[in-house]
Amino acid sequence: MTERSLGEWLAYLEQLHPSAIDMGLERSREVARRLGLGKPAPLVVTVTGTNGKGSTCAFLASLIGVQGPRVGVYSSPHLLRYNERVVIDGQQASDEALCQAFAAVESARGEISLTYFEMGTLAAFWLFERAGLDAVVLEVGLGGRLDAVNLVDADLALITSIGLDHADWLGDTRESVAFEKAGIMRAGKPALCGDLDPPGPLLHQVAVLDAPLLLRGRDYDLSVDAQGWSWYGLDPQGRVLRLERLPLLDLPMENAALALQAYALLPLPWDEGRIVQALLATRVTGRLDRRALDWRGKSLTLLLDVGHNPHAADYLAQRLESRPPAGKRWAVFGLLADKDLPGVVAPLLSLVAGWAVAPLDTPRSRSAGELAGHLRGLGAAVAQYPDVRAALEAQCEQAAEGDEILLFGSFFCVAEALDWLARPA
Numbered sequence: 001m002t003e004r005s006l007g008e009w010l011a012y013l014e015q016l017h018p019s020a021i022d023m024g025l026e027r028s029r030e031v032a033r034r035l036g037l038g039k040p041a042p043l044v045v046t047v048t049g050t051n052g053k054g055s056t057c058a059f060l061a062s063l064i065g066v067q068g069p070r071v072g073v074y075s076s077p078h079l080l081r082y083n084e085r086v087v088i089d090g091q092q093a094s095d096e097a098l099c100q101a102f103a104a105v106e107s108a109r110g111e112i113s114l115t116y117f118e119m120g121t122l123a124a125f126w127l128f129e130r131a132g133l134d135a136v137v138l139e140v141g142l143g144g145r146l147d148a149v150n151l152v153d154a155d156l157a158l159i160t161s162i163g164l165d166h167a168d169w170l171g172d173t174r175e176s177v178a179f180e181k182a183g184i185m186r187a188g189k190p191a192l193c194g195d196l197d198p199p200g201p202l203l204h205q206v207a208v209l210d211a212p213l214l215l216r217g218r219d220y221d222l223s224v225d226a227q228g229w230s231w232y233g234l235d236p237q238g239r240v241l242r243l244e245r246l247p248l249l250d251l252p253m254e255n256a257a258l259a260l261q262a263y264a265l266l267p268l269p270w271d272e273g274r275i276v277q278a279l280l281a282t283r284v285t286g287r288l289d290r291r292a293l294d295w296r297g298k299s300l301t302l303l304l305d306v307g308h309n310p311h312a313a314d315y316l317a318q319r320l321e322s323r324p325p326a327g328k329r330w331a332v333f334g335l336l337a338d339k340d341l342p343g344v345v346a347p348l349l350s351l352v353a354g355w356a357v358a359p360l361d362t363p364r365s366r367s368a369g370e371l372a373g374h375l376r377g378l379g380a381a382v383a384q385y386p387d388v389r390a391a392l393e394a395q396c397e398q399a400a401e402g403d404e405i406l407l408f409g410s411f412f413c414v415a416e417a418l419d420w421l422a423r424p425a
Contacts, residue, residue: 144159162198182201191211333357357382
């Protein structure tokens with residue numbers, strides 16, 4: 001089995017289970033038992049939320065790692081390489097390591113059918129245990145309660161935000177979403193919530209578990225102005241900690257604030273210099289990812305963002321309003337069929353001079369015609385293209401010096417742009 005390449009393993013995993021998503025922990029728990037998997041590290045932090053999971057995980061891993069402890073991060077989906085999902089001490093897992101892990105899981109599962117995500121999660125846990133890490137930060141794939149990541153009991157449970165997405169699996173109300181996400185919390189263990197209006201089911205679960213809850217706006221918060229941002233929070237004894245005049249970040253500072261509160265609860269040094277160093281060093285590809293682009297002698301800005309639901313679009317619009325381009329802003333946009341097209345487009349409509357829409361490289365994509373028809377109905381200037389690359393090149397061609405091109409709407413959309421950027425001019 002170890003003779004398979006990583007590409008062959010991934011192709012095999014894609015056809016292993018009859019459905020891509022099959023919520024529940026029973027299958028994964030039994031295979032983990034057969035593998036002898038325990039806790040992947042002495043400290044486990046699990047992160048869920050409708051938006052902001054990836055950057056929160058990255059901030060927290062950076063904060064922990066800059067102090068010296070060895071830390072692993074499991075996240076999903078990936079943009080270009082599966083290896084992005086498993087990071088140990090800042091380095092992506094090698095093809096060889098992933099193949100060994102998949103072979104171990106395959107050998108243990110026997111007759112048990114696992115989804116692609118379940119196989120990947122167990123493989124990550126297998127690698128983390130063998131790496132002898134001090135801490136792992138785990139990003140939930142979908143929901144929380146029934147997600148394979150939730151096999152592990154979290155020492156800290158972080159919930160970034162609660163909005164509507166994946167309605168077929170999580171329900172179509174914030175209350176149903178909150179119930180699923182609250183499933184990562186454990187009895188007596190701290191839970192942190194970055195949502196300013198946490199729904200009742202989450203608060204009810206906190207009470208049932210007798211879990212210490214730290215809320216944004218009550219126990220920790222941030223304030224931002226043009227010169228920088230400030231933060232306050234609590235240490236494990238309930239004493240107030242403060243950081244003043246922090247440098248502004250490209251990634252969402254709300255998520256940095258949540259990661260800071262999580263870090264404040266850990267038995268690690270509170271060194272302001274290293275904290276600032278960690279925050280500034282944190283990067284997440286495809287999240288408010290700003291890049292300088294030279295297109296045939298024109299200096300342009302390319303802003304990549306994987307935001308694909310109304311909550312993410314609202315936040316993206318706020319950030320765009322606070323940082324207008326020197327010239328015009330042009331959009332390149334693609335969206336999956338199960339996403340809320342009106343809700344994603346509405347916050348950004350007034351901030352974009354013209355749209356280029358394209359289908360994504362997946363059967364789950366909305367057609368360019370459907371995207372264009374919706375935008376035209378709202379009075380937007382829009383052109384449609386056969387793929388993201390053609391749409392991006394068309395916007396680069398019409399843009400003037402100093403203009404900004406916003407490419408957003410999906411991980412698929414950003415992945416195509418990254419592939420385009422990596423090619424020779």
